[in-house]
Amino acid sequence: MRGEAITIRGQVQGVGFRPTVWRIATELGLTGDVRNIGEGVEIRLWGAALERFAERLEAEVPALARIEQMQRRPLDAPAPPAFEIAPSASGRLRAVVTPDAATCADCLAEVRDPFAARYRYPFANCTNCGPRFSIVEGAPYDRDKTTMRGFALCDDCRGEYENPDDRRFHAQPVACHACGPRAWIESLGGGTVNREAPSMLDDVDAAGGLLMTGHIVAIKGIGGFHLACDATQAAAVARLRARKGRRRKAFALMARDLDVIRRYCAVSEEEAALLASPAAPIVLLTLRGEALPQALAPGLDRLGFMLPYTPLHHLLLRRMERPVVMTSGNISGRPQCTGNAQARAELAGVADVALMNDREIANRIDDSVVRVDLGRPRLLRRARGYAPAPIALPEGFDGAAQVLALGGELKNTFCLVKDGQAILSQHMGDLEDAATAEDVAHNLALYRGLYAHEPELIAVDRHPDYLSTKRGQVMAEEGGLPLVEVQHHHAHVAACMAENGWPLRGGSVLGIALDGLGFGADGTVWGGEFLGCTYTGFERLACLKPVALPGGTAAVREPWRNAYAHLMAEMGWAEFAKNFAHLDLYQRLEAAPRATLDAMIAKGINSPLSSSCGRLFDAAAALCGLAWEAQAYEGEAAMCFEAAIDPQALNESEDLAYPFVLPRLLGKGLPYIEPAAAWRAFLEDLLRETSLGVIAARFHRGLANAIVAMTARLSGEERLYPTVALTGGCFQNATLFELVHEGLERRGFRVLSHERVPANDGGLALGQAAVALATRQETLRRDPCA
Helix, strand or coil: CCEEEEEEEEECCCCCHHHHHHHHHHHCCCEEEEEEECCEEEEEEECCCHHHHHHHHHHCCCCCCEEEEEEEEEECCCCCCCEEECCCCCCCCCCCCCCCECCCHHHHHHHHCCCCCCCCCCCCCECCEECCHHHECCCCCCHHHECCCCCCCCHHHHHHHHCCCCCCCCCCCCCCCCCCCCEEEEECCCCCCCCCCCCCCCHHHHHHHHHHCCCCEEEECCCCEEEEEECCCHHHHHHHHHHHCCCCCCCEEECCCHHHHHCCECCCHHHHHHHCCCCCCEEEEEECCCCCCHHHCCCCCEEEEECCCCHHHHHHCCCCCCCEEEEECCCCCCCCCCCHHHHHHHCCCCCCEEEEECCCCCCCCCECEEEEECCEEEEEECCECCCCCCEECCCCCCCCCCEEECCCCCCECCEEEECCEEEECCCCECCCCHHHHHHHHHHHHHHHHHCCCCCCEEEEECCCCCHHHHHHHHHHHHHCCCEEEECHHHHHHHHHHHHCCCCCCCCCEEEEEEEEEEECCCCCEEEEEEEEECCCCEEEEEEECCEECCCCHHHHHCHHHHHHHHHHHHCHHHHHHHHHCCCHHHHHHHCCCHHHHHHHHHHCCCCCEECCHHHHHHHHHHHCCCCCCCCCCCCHHHHHHHHCCCHHHHHCCHHHCCCCECCCCCCCCCCEEECHHHHHHHHHHHHCCCCHHHHHHHHHHHHHHHHHHHHHHHHCCCCCCCEEEEECHHHHCHHHHHHHHHHHHHCCCEEECCCCCCCCHHHHHHHHHHHHHHHHHHHHHHCCCC
16 A cells, blocks of 8 residues: 655644644545644655545645645555544644634634524634634643633533544634633723613624714724724714824724625725635725715725624624724724723723623734735735744745844834744834833744744844834843844845745845835935845945935924925025915915025934935925825825826826936936926926826826836846835835836836735834845855854
């Protein structure tokens, strides 16, 4: 009888993989065993249906499993009499913590079935769905190392847990009405609960009824609390904004099903698949159909929708034929609440009532945000459903090295490298908030414990004032470890290279990194960069024209400062007043403290030069009157400017795109993109009272054309850079991204872009880790004793 050993690598532990192997092997009459090993799962098989087994395994892989590699080799040993699930191999097992997963179809059917034991149970789960990362407290991933350890299994649940033919075999969070967590509602801010109403089946249903009647409800979910209200009731939305202190930033929405979402937004096949996937992220969708209150997403043309991803959410929205706001449960600027006591203390002035439960949240994790661009899903925020799934490092990287990279200041994440894989943490937020910094410390300790991680070197951003950099400096000093400082935009490009599997020895890539700001190698503020990159180094080849930031960080908050700085850099006040005094814009700028700004710029006082693409967009938006005084959130001006685009104007004659030019430089000056002619055309359109939608389209097209032209010039006829990487937060502007991506492909370039890792600073840590490890390997290659 033929025998075969199969080694499977990937996300194959803790996801119901071994029971699936047992079921298929048994059905095919094969004998042997399956067990967890350090590399993944090992299967030993004997019988006549070995090829059929391999085909079925790949076709019937569990929902949460991911096969990255399957190695098969013949076995010369006697066949055992049956097939069994064997104990895990002795020795070190690779830690596996899968992301939290949305409710599967089987569990949802049980929850809806009046004759099932888990009818209307808000916490039903199995090996294919339910909480994972959010409840884990330590390794190995067993029930007693999760927040489920206080819930002893009843006989029925234990029977399922121990039965390899049951989909709840070794599902650590398994529970039911008899032995598991429970949910209840309580008053927070003076709301009343009528449990006597005949339609109220239980407290979860009662909370749904309160949403329908205009209440604001705090809801404890998988990774934290949400604040919810009926999204169709403008008064409820306004109250929530006022109480939460969230002035204009968009609210996320949840709807019972796709039919509800399609009443308000266009949903493509790719977007529908994302919404219904195990990750169940927030998906940004184009508005189309019935109108919703503008206060949900002021000035924007997309809404972020998600579907229910726990039984509790499904039960809550059972009777709700309208979408609900489902925004993070916090006062704006702070991390979302995770504990019941914390919610009572911090959300009492925000929510009327709370839907609580007694399953503790070990690890805060936000909802992920995804958008489909050019037919492919692209993560804008990587959190629930995606983190902490590992990313395999490309060919050539040392599989034995351990690295810790600490990311940036905004949208902070960190990255552990071990066993040839990069484990990127969930999005944690901006480090300027003390509670976020505490969250980072908690997660660092958790991840290092889960993955038994002992870093050999620390990687940080080169900016000396980033709190993540300072943390890394302390850790390196205390541990006696090397510290590698990585330039911000080099890290962006390296993250894009690593995500796309660019080999360590793959040669140079032309990285185009467009973002708000990053500390440049020359001490200025960069943000519109063309870099010739390998993992071990970079050369700055070109940039957007540097312009002063009058007021420094004040210019980041107040777009009008950038508008003034750009106009003065290109034409000065006299020319502007002579040609454009009839504009309302002129009156606004004339009333500004121009003398103070002029002196600051002239003397270089708190007015650093910056090539920032983000500030360029801020200037354009402000010239049109968008977010003139101040931005309520990062990127507001640019997002509203993009949202204003008239789609038809994107198909105008190329001659109407604003003329950003590439000056011919003499000597050794750095090539740059000059916006002077573009600003004149922009202002002339304002004089003609050209619509905002047309102006925004012409600006985007002109800038995209210049980026493509600069790439072609730098690459030259010799095609020095046949591969281009697009990265940085400004490439989350879908219009700019698509125009540049398609323009480069038309010219024959291979384009690398982000999908699994955000283009914004949420991906920085991956790039830092790749650069640090590559630099270390190169050092050891040159000097093995280093």
